[in-house]
Amino acid sequence: MPFEYKTRVRLHQTDAAGILFYSKIFELAFDAYTEFLHAHGVGVGYIINTTEYRMPFVHAEADYLAPLTVDDLVTVVIRVEKIGETSFVLKYDLSTASQLVGRVKTVHVTVNKETGQKIPLPDAIRRGLQSALH
Amino acid sequence: MPFEYKTRVRLHQTDAAGILFYSKIFELAFDAYTEFLHAHGVGVGYIINTTEYRMPFVHAEADYLAPLTVDDLVTVVIRVEKIGETSFVLKYDLSTASQLVGRVKTVHVTVNKETGQKIPLPDAIRRGLQSALH
Amino acid sequence: MPFEYKTRVRLHQTDAAGILFYSKIFELAFDAYTEFLHAHGVGVGYIINTTEYRMPFVHAEADYLAPLTVDDLVTVVIRVEKIGETSFVLKYDLSTASQLVGRVKTVHVTVNKETGQKIPLPDAIRRGLQSALH
Amino acid sequence: MPFEYKTRVRLHQTDAAGILFYSKIFELAFDAYTEFLHAHGVGVGYIINTTEYRMPFVHAEADYLAPLTVDDLVTVVIRVEKIGETSFVLKYDLSTASQLVGRVKTVHVTVNKETGQKIPLPDAIRRGLQSALH
Numbered sequence: 205m206p207f208e209y210k211t212r213v214r215l216h217q218t219d220a221a222g223i224l225f226y227s228k229i230f231e232l233a234f235d236a237y238t239e240f241l242h243a244h245g246v247g248v249g250y251i252i253n254t255t256e257y258r259m260p261f262v263h264a265e266a267d268y269l270a271p272l273t274v275d276d277l278v279t280v281v282i283r284v285e286k287i288g289e290t291s292f293v294l295k296y297d298l299s300t301a302s303q304l305v306g307r308v309k310t311v312h313v314t315v316n317k318e319t320g321q322k323i324p325l326p327d328a329i330r331r332g333l334q335s336a337l338h
Numbered sequence: 339m340p341f342e343y344k345t346r347v348r349l350h351q352t353d354a355a356g357i358l359f360y361s362k363i364f365e366l367a368f369d370a371y372t373e374f375l376h377a378h379g380v381g382v383g384y385i386i387n388t389t390e391y392r393m394p395f396v397h398a399e400a401d402y403l404a405p406l407t408v409d410d411l412v413t414v415v416i417r418v419e420k421i422g423e424t425s426f427v428l429k430y431d432l433s434t435a436s437q438l439v440g441r442v443k444t445v446h447v448t449v450n451k452e453t454g455q456k457i458p459l460p461d462a463i464r465r466g467l468q469s470a471l472h
Numbered sequence: 473m474p475f476e477y478k479t480r481v482r483l484h485q486t487d488a489a490g491i492l493f494y495s496k497i498f499e500l501a502f503d504a505y506t507e508f509l510h511a512h513g514v515g516v517g518y519i520i521n522t523t524e525y526r527m528p529f530v531h532a533e534a535d536y537l538a539p540l541t542v543d544d545l546v547t548v549v550i551r552v553e554k555i556g557e558t559s560f561v562l563k564y565d566l567s568t569a570s571q572l573v574g575r576v577k578t579v580h581v582t583v584n585k586e587t588g589q590k591i592p593l594p595d596a597i598r599r600g601l602q603s604a605l606h
Numbered sequence: 607m608p609f610e611y612k613t614r615v616r617l618h619q620t621d622a623a624g625i626l627f628y629s630k631i632f633e634l635a636f637d638a639y640t641e642f643l644h645a646h647g648v649g650v651g652y653i654i655n656t657t658e659y660r661m662p663f664v665h666a667e668a669d670y671l672a673p674l675t676v677d678d679l680v681t682v683v684i685r686v687e688k689i690g691e692t693s694f695v696l697k698y699d700l701s702t703a704s705q706l707v708g709r710v711k712t713v714h715v716t717v718n719k720e721t722g723q724k725i726p727l728p729d730a731i732r733r734g735l736q737s738a739l740h
Contacts, residue, residue, distance in 0.1 A: 214506065215516050216499055216629065218622035220676045221386050225618045226395040226444075227364035231484055234361065238482065238543075248483050249543030252355050261360040265399035271454075274622045275506075275517030310360075320405075348640065349650050350495065350633055352488035354542045359484045365618055372616065372677075382617050383677030408488045409640075409651030489654050494663040494712075495636065498629035520623050529628040533667035539722075578628075588673075 206281045207243060207336060209236035213276040224272040230264060233296045233308040236280035244332030256317055257326055262291070263311035270305040277301065284336045290314055290322040292333055340415045341377060341470060343370035347410040358406040364398060367430045367442040370414035378466030390451055391460055396425070397445035404439040411435065418470045424448055424456040426467055474549045475511060475604060477504035481544040492540040498532060501564045501576040504548035512600030524585055525594055530559070531579035538573040545569065552604045558582055558590040560601055608683045609645060609738060611638035615678040626674040632666060635698045635710040638682035646734030658719055659728055664693070665713035672707040679703065686738045692716055692724040694735055 217228040238248050251259070272278065278298055285293040296308040314325050325333070351362040372382050385393065406412065412432055419427040430442040448459050459467075485496040506516050519527070540546065546566055553561040564576040582593050593601070619630040640650050653661070674680065680700055687695040698710040716727050727735070 212506070214499075214503060215520075215621045215623070216502065216627045219617045220383075220620035220622070220624045221392060221394075221617070222622045223394070226398055227361045227368065227618065230361035230364065231482075234484060235482060238480070247543050249354075249541065252483075252542060258355060260355075260357070260402065260405065262402050263400065264360055264402075266397065268394065268396050268398075271394065273517065274520060275510075275515045346640070348633075348637060349487045349489070349654075350493045350636060353483045354486035354488070354490045355483070356488045361484065365616075368618060369616060372614070376677075381677050383675065386617075386676060407651065408654060409649045488651075489660060489662075491662070494666055495629045495632035498632065502629065517622075526623060528623075528625070528670065528673065530670050531668065532628055532670075534665065536662065536664050536666075539662065 206283050207236070207240045209239050209280045209282070211235060211278055211280070213272050213274055213278060215274050218274045222273060226266070226268065229266045229268070229298065229306050229308060232278060232280060232298060233310065236282055236296060237294065237310070240282050240336070241332070244335060246328050246332055255326070257314050257323060258317045259312045259314050259329070261310055262313050263309075265309050267307045268305075269307070270303055272298075272300070272305055278305070282336075284333050285309070287325070287330065287333050287337070289324055292325065292329075340417050341370070341374045343373050343414045343416070345369060345412055345414070347406050347408055347412060349408050352408045356407060360400075360402065363400045363402070363432065363440050363442060366412060366414060366432060367400075367444065370416055370430060371428065371444070374416050374470070375466070378469060380462050380466055389460070391448050391457060392451045393446045393448050393463070395444055396447050397443075399443050401441045402439075403441070404437055406432075406434070406439055412439070416470075418467050419443070421459070421464065421467050421471070423458055426459065426463075474551050475504070475508045477507050477548045477550070479503060479546055479548070481540050481542055481546060483542050486542045490541060494534075494536065497534045497536070497566065497574050497576060500546060500548060500566060501534075501578065504550055504564060505562065505578070508550050508604070509600065512603060514596050514600055523594070525582050525591060526585045527580045527582050527597070529578055530581050531577075533577050535575045536573075537575070538571055540566075540568070540573055546573070550604075552601050553577070555593070555598065555601050555605070557592055560593065560597075608685050609638070609642045611641045611682045611684070613637060613680055613682070615674050615676055615680060617676050620676045624675060628668075628670065631668045631670070631700065631708050631710060634680060634682060634700060635712065638684055638698060639696065639712070642684050642738070643734065646737060648730050648734055657728070659716050659725060660719045661714045661716050661731070663712055664715050665711075667711050669709045670707075671709070672705055674700075674702070674707055680707070684738075686735050687711070689727070689732065689735050689739070691726055694727065694731075
């Protein structure tokens, strides 16, 4: 079962053109990612405050299929696309009740927080991602 | 000469990991895009308030090459990558004084604001983009 | 029973100082306000898309009692402080499990969306606010 | 001469009601505050990355006098209202070419970054604020 996150489009995520501002799709995806990590036992705050690694984004992209507007109920479904030695790839489908409205893809690497050098995926992250594959 | 926009990374664009939050690179690109449009005689507000067309994003992507942090001075250089019948593509290079830190690409279509149907690029937009090619 | 809204502080609401960026407390309050309106049968999108009135903020203020950081679970409790002829006042207490961390107050007026002139509170709004008083 | 900061309202600072989202007035004020600090020789990044103190907001408030919309050119004028032992108060007037559109007030305390305990205003901050008084 892929991980699902449900949310409502907030007024502050829309703009004067009446729709979701384009960068905000990455906030919706990130909020889903945050809850996905928590569901697999790893909090963003935990990583930042207590570990020696970071998982920065090295690539992000979005396709916008239909406009979203204020109060739209959105379901974000996350799938683990790839688990590498020092990186992983996530895909997110965003839908309303009636249609697929957008797709997001993010690529992350794991690095030492001090040196910024790539390191193998920490066990907690690898386990979480692998359990999300099934 | 490509269009340049200079800005400073704001504290509210960073996060508790100490760097620019990933979605904010699209805000930096958008602020450059806004000034680029103004430099070519077309304001975002003008389009929204007085015209029958919109130029929604249908795709956006970013590559993150080096972290940005608060107070970093960033130069965004915009290049027109492609001018189609009903679409255009922009590329943005983001640099500090010492290095290239990110690349952004956005794809826009022109649509009728009521129907959402694709329409040919309005003359003002086509002229602005073409003058930016040279 | 006052209205309660629970949320988690997102990484993009924090900054490089490691805490909630000061303006984001107003986003947390607004998200609670949005759900409060929905609970009383009035959506923000409904107001914007179908009615002739708006409820702009004329004043907002916050007291910061303790720092919030990423992943903190926050409960926002909303109370209707005053219902006037053409205005209303809301108060929001923000707490974690262990302490009160902030207070927000917002003052709204009801105006005609075209003229911007003050108008009496629409019935749906007055009823919603009054039911929240008890 | 009070400190002035000029900016343009960005599309991502507006919402589907067509105006500046209420919390964004605090971003405009903060951007002015950032440049004000730089003008007095103290960067936000410098404070966060190299000093033992922080200057958290303990109170913030805004009065909204007229709506702002996308592309509006805004001038923010900052005045130092009060310099205390362990705190200071700033006031910000936001104007377009034609009118005063909003007022913001922020209250800051200086604290030790580890303990969170109040400390006297660091010399660099006191000097900067005092020079802004004249």
